[in-house]
Amino acid sequence: MSEVAQICSDLIRFDTTNPGSGERPAAEHVAALLSEAGIEPVVFESASRRTSVVARIPGDSPEALLIHGHLDVVPARPSDWRIHPFSGEISGGCVWGRGAVDMKGTLAMTLALVRDWARRGVRPDRDVVLAFLADEEATGEYGARHAVRHHRELFDGCTDAISESGGYSVEAPGARIYPVAVGERGTAWMRLTATGVAAHGSRPPVDNAVAELCHAMSRIASHPWPVRLTPGVATLIENLSAVLGERIDLDRLEEEARRLGRIGDLFGAQIRNSANPTMLQAGYKVNVVPGTAEGHVDGRFLPGYREEFLETIDRLLGPRVTREFVNLEDAPSAPMDSPFFDRLGAALVAEDPAARPVPYVMSGGTDAKSFAGLGIRGYGFAPLMLTPDLDYFGMFHGVDERVPVEGLEFGVRVLNRLLTTRDSGDLRGAEAPAS
Numbered sequence: 001m002s003e004v005a006q007i008c009s010d011l012i013r014f015d016t017t018n019p020g021s022g023e024r025p026a027a028e029h030v031a032a033l034l035s036e037a038g039i040e041p042v043v044f045e046s047a048s049r050r051t052s053v054v055a056r057i058p059g060d061s062p063e064a065l066l067i068h069g070h071l072d073v074v075p076a077r078p079s080d081w082r083i084h085p086f087s088g089e090i091s092g093g094c095v096w097g098r099g100a101v102d103m104k105g106t107l108a109m110t111l112a113l114v115r116d117w118a119r120r121g122v123r124p125d126r127d128v129v130l131a132f133l134a135d136e137e138a139t140g141e142y143g144a145r146h147a148v149r150h151h152r153e154l155f156d157g158c159t160d161a162i163s164e165s166g167g168y169s170v171e172a173p174g175a176r177i178y179p180v181a182v183g184e185r186g187t188a189w190m191r192l193t194a195t196g197v198a199a200h201g202s203r204p205p206v207d208n209a210v211a212e213l214c215h216a217m218s219r220i221a222s223h224p225w226p227v228r229l230t231p232g233v234a235t236l237i238e239n240l241s242a243v244l245g246e247r248i249d250l251d252r253l254e255e256e257a258r259r260l261g262r263i264g265d266l267f268g269a270q271i272r273n274s275a276n277p278t279m280l281q282a283g284y285k286v287n288v289v290p291g292t293a294e295g296h297v298d299g300r301f302l303p304g305y306r307e308e309f310l311e312t313i314d315r316l317l318g319p320r321v322t323r324e325f326v327n328l329e330d331a332p333s334a335p336m337d338s339p340f341f342d343r344l345g346a347a348l349v350a351e352d353p354a355a356r357p358v359p360y361v362m363s364g365g366t367d368a369k370s371f372a373g374l375g376i377r378g379y380g381f382a383p384l385m386l387t388p389d390l391d392y393f394g395m396f397h398g399v400d401e402r403v404p405v406e407g408l409e410f411g412v413r414v415l416n417r418l419l420t421t422r423d424s425g426d427l428r429g430a431e432a433p434a435s
Contacts, residue, residue: 008108009088012097018072022049037118046146064127066161070136094402106382144370166380179360181380186331188299201287239358269363303331332372347418383414
């Protein structure tokens, strides 16, 4: 078994469900793997068992690249899965379990690579800072936010960063598309509150908080958010048209996204803001009208459209429902026309001549939001070659999450090319690591 597959399997067996009992055992395992390779880890906790690990590998240039990933995972109910989600079982050429894609597979690629460097005496072209973080699947308050607030010095010299949700393959006729994320939508998680008059359930309604909140939630859920084509998404669509050899109709983008299937998924959720009601809490007895009702909404807004989003939400809520933020983070972006973006694409093409790298904007969010506050430009780049039958987006937070062993080995080779050669033109000549 390759080292990267074994590390991935071992990491999955640590149940780091968030919320849950914390990331400490997995973090200690990561720190031990780094220490075995002669890399000195810094281990810290933001709260009991909410543990993160950061390490720096010296390179040929003090300018540093940050590779960050999260140790926590979302919940998984074993009865829904074909193979137990915390078994880490390797079956059918894949490593199975919660976190295989999101994102213990990526952590395994990074760990396998730096351990191989240590055995071979390889030095990266610049300092590489590795961050294995807690709490990304919530707000990051116990992970990335804590790290940048209390351990900022660990990220000195970092100008660019790579992490999840980019660099994976999507099959296209005669080519493989590899979206490289150059931005993500902002996050606005909101708690809504309606206040009314408590009363007996048999009386005519006077001021029903539950009804008022439901009306507001319904207005939000049914609102037709307008299409807003940001530069990153516009460039993506232009590139996809070139790869496919056909025009994608900008006036019918929602229909075009459905028509193109998994290729359309690359822009279908990124052409507008969104707000989804997700939770409701009200009342304590069927015959009592409660005085208050609460709900939660997961809001996401495109880069540059935060104010438009909030103004729309306030209009839809009306005067009798208030909002407060559970989490509010701006939409970060990184340049597409940069030498580093070119290097990311060149590393993919060097390992897969059929690769067509394209810029991409994530529909969700990552810890890149926290590191953007330090001026670090974040790219979604967790290189992974998938088999055509695997639905990458469907496995995020879904059931039967799994990652191909060969895909992980591919990712190790791509990362090695990226991190050991300074010039994009030399990426093809990088010595391949043992994965």
